Amino acid sequence: MKNSVILYPDYKSETSMSQKVLLNATEVQIALHRLACQLIENHDTFSNTVLVGIQPRGIFLAERLKTMLQEEYEIKNIQLGYLDITFYRDDFRRSEKPLEANKTQLNFVVEDKKVVFIDDVLYTGRSIRSALTAIQDFGRPLEVELLTLIDRRFSRHLPIQPDYRGRQVDAIGDEKVKVCWKENDGEDAVYLMNS
Amino acid sequence: MELSVDHLLGIKYITEDDIQLIFETADHFKEVINRPIKKVPSLRDITIANLFFENSTRTRLSFELAEKRLSADVINFSAASSSVKKGETLIDTVNNILSMKVDMVVMRHPNPGAGVFLSRHVDAKIINAGDGAHEHPTQALLDTYSIRERLGDVAGKKVVIVGDILHSRVALSNIFALKKLGAEVKVCGPKTLMPKHIESLGVKYEPSLIKALNWCDVANMLRVQNERMDVSYFPSTREYTQQYGVNKNVLNNLDKEIVLMHPGPINRGVEITSDVADSKQAIILDQVQNGVAVRMAVIYLLAAKINRGVAIH
Numbered sequence: 385m386k387n388s389v390i391l392y393p394d395y396k397s398e399t400s401m402s403q404k405v406l407l408n409a410t411e412v413q414i415a416l417h418r419l420a421c422q423l424i425e426n427h428d429t430f431s432n433t434v435l436v437g438i439q440p441r442g443i444f445l446a447e448r449l450k451t452m453l454q455e456e457y458e459i460k461n462i463q464l465g466y467l468d469i470t471f472y473r474d475d476f477r478r479s480e481k482p483l484e485a486n487k488t489q490l491n492f493v494v495e496d497k498k499v500v501f502i503d504d505v506l507y508t509g510r511s512i513r514s515a516l517t518a519i520q521d522f523g524r525p526l527e528v529e530l531l532t533l534i535d536r537r538f539s540r541h542l543p544i545q546p547d548y549r550g551r552q553v554d555a556i557g558d559e560k561v562k563v564c565w566k567e568n569d570g571e572d573a574v575y576l577m578n579s
Numbered sequence: 580m581e582l583s584v585d586h587l588l589g590i591k592y593i594t595e596d597d598i599q600l601i602f603e604t605a606d607h608f609k610e611v612i613n614r615p616i617k618k619v620p621s622l623r624d625i626t627i628a629n630l631f632f633e634n635s636t637r638t639r640l641s642f643e644l645a646e647k648r649l650s651a652d653v654i655n656f657s658a659a660s661s662s663v664k665k666g667e668t669l670i671d672t673v674n675n676i677l678s679m680k681v682d683m684v685v686m687r688h689p690n691p692g693a694g695v696f697l698s699r700h701v702d703a704k705i706i707n708a709g710d711g712a713h714e715h716p717t718q719a720l721l722d723t724y725s726i727r728e729r730l731g732d733v734a735g736k737k738v739v740i741v742g743d744i745l746h747s748r749v750a751l752s753n754i755f756a757l758k759k760l761g762a763e764v765k766v767c768g769p770k771t772l773m774p775k776h777i778e779s780l781g782v783k784y785e786p787s788l789i790k791a792l793n794w795c796d797v798a799n800m801l802r803v804q805n806e807r808m809d810v811s812y813f814p815s816t817r818e819y820t821q822q823y824g825v826n827k828n829v830l831n832n833l834d835k836e837i838v839l840m841h842p843g844p845i846n847r848g849v850e851i852t853s854d855v856a857d858s859k860q861a862i863i864l865d866q867v868q869n870g871v872a873v874r875m876a877v878i879y880l881l882a883a884k885i886n887r888g889v890a891i892h
Contacts (some may be wrong), residue, residue, distance in 0.1 A: 471611070471619035471721040471879075477886060484580060485607040 406534070406561070407551060407574040415550035419531060420452045422548050430462055432526070435497040438515055439486035441469040442503035444565040445533055449502065465490035467501075469514040482562040488518075495523035499536065500547075504563040509544035534561050534574060582880050586705040588715035590755035595713070600757060601612045602724055602875035605869070612648060612871055617624040622651040622851055625882050627683045628676050631708070632658040632838075635687055637843055638708050638718070639772035642685050648733065651882075666885055669693065670700050678713035682885055683878065686710075701747060704881045713748050717754035720843055725866045726797055729838055731803055737790040741767045741849060742801030745774050749842045750801060754780050768790040768801075768823055771812040788823050792833055799840040800850045808827060826852040830860065838862055 389491040427433040437446030533550040560577045683704040691713035698705045709715040764782040785791040839861040
């Protein structure tokens with residue numbers, strides 16, 4: 385969620401920022417198809433795999449992939465849950481903004497399952513560190529993988545890397561990566577913003 | 580969103596938005612305490628002292644559990660086994676405890692206003708866990724939270740508080756909370772147990788239990804507090820039960836099904852009979868479970884105001 389605070393300010397109000405399109409709607413769609421195919425390669429029928437969208441922004445990507453796997457690749461019974469990491473973050477009481485929690489919804493057992501974390505942007509890796517702690521409170525997964533649409537290179541604070549990535553981006557300093565989804569932001573696109 | 584206050588001293592001092600924020604946060608904690616591992620690491624760096632200058636079982640257990648579920652360190656203190664007996668003042672007692680680096684104090688005290696007094700003199704977040712006959716804010720929060728859970732919303736609901744309003748901090752805090760959330764409130768009980776100017780709080784007095792129950796959606800049955808009654812307020816417990824006790828018969832004769840609450844501990848057969856207390860209409864045990872979630876929310880939100888000041892980004 386830290387990422388979402390830093391990376392996705394209310395962009396509509398920040399028109400003065402210069403922004404560059406990293407992925408347009410077609411490219412997002414292509415990346416999603418590739419990610420879906422890579423997931424199928426590793427997880428076959430998904431019989432022992434569960435998808436976990438990281439709140440708040442990872443759930444759009446997770447829902448999109450679930451729909452794609454079901455409708456276009458005809459994989460039945462995909463299990464998808466949402467995981468909120470607010471109470472596991474390492475910056476509670478250190479940030480200016482108070483942290484707001486979101487809903488955690490895992491209606492399945494994660495014990496001995498292959499868990500795939502899904503988030504839109506991998507930045508410092510701290511959210512994923514929190515998610516790894518959080519998921520343990522629901523059981524001991526067989527393994528945990530990470531899928532992310534955008535992987536910001538050179539900005540990691542922790543030794544965490546994605547297993548599946550849509551696009552790798554070199555974003556430095558105060559540049560921000562913003563992922564928009566049709567159902568939430570009106571369009572599918574990824575922008576790089578300079579402030 | 581954050582709380583508008585630095586301490587939870589009473590419902591009187593907080594806003595409706597504060598209450599809604601506590602409820603929303605409690606929803607998340609309710610999910611947490613129903614997980615296989617019922618614990619989150621949020622307050623690893625916080626130490627909380629539970630100071631109980633008056634007896635309590637469920638409130639103390641509930642607070643202690645809430646603190647531990649948030650991974651805070653907890654120290655407990657009860658007046659019976661302390662230097663208070665040796666004549667130490669409240670501020671001295673608390674400052675001694677705080678010098679051991681305590682961040683938050685949960686206090687129950689027999690004197691009304693003890694929490695407010697303490698908050699002005701010591702450097703810690705204070706949560707009032709009951710001060711004399713004044714306020715018991717977390718009880719009111721968990722009561723209204725339980726109403727919200729059962730009936731969907733508190734606004735517009737009709738709630739009657741039955742029993743010893745005069746000595747009850749639960750009643751006062753509940754009245755404040757219910758009014759702030761937009762409920763209609765009546766109080767019911769023997770005239771001798773009604774504060775003189777109770778109607779100035781915007782509640783109506785209804786002497787007849789049957790009329791009150793027929794009017795309400797929710798009845799909160801207070802405990803008859805024998806320990807606080809220095810003189811006789813009603814002729815006998817039996818007479819109280821006959822007039823203000825709820826039994827199956829009374830409920831069956833109502834036009835509708837109402838929700839029954841009780842802050843505990845129950846005097847079975849006095850305010851409420853066993854069959855009613857154990858029936859589906861009573862949400863007494865839900866109240867207890869919600870108590871942990873609501874107290875986790877209060878502690879979490881107050882702890883968020885303790886700034887460690889080191890920004891990562």
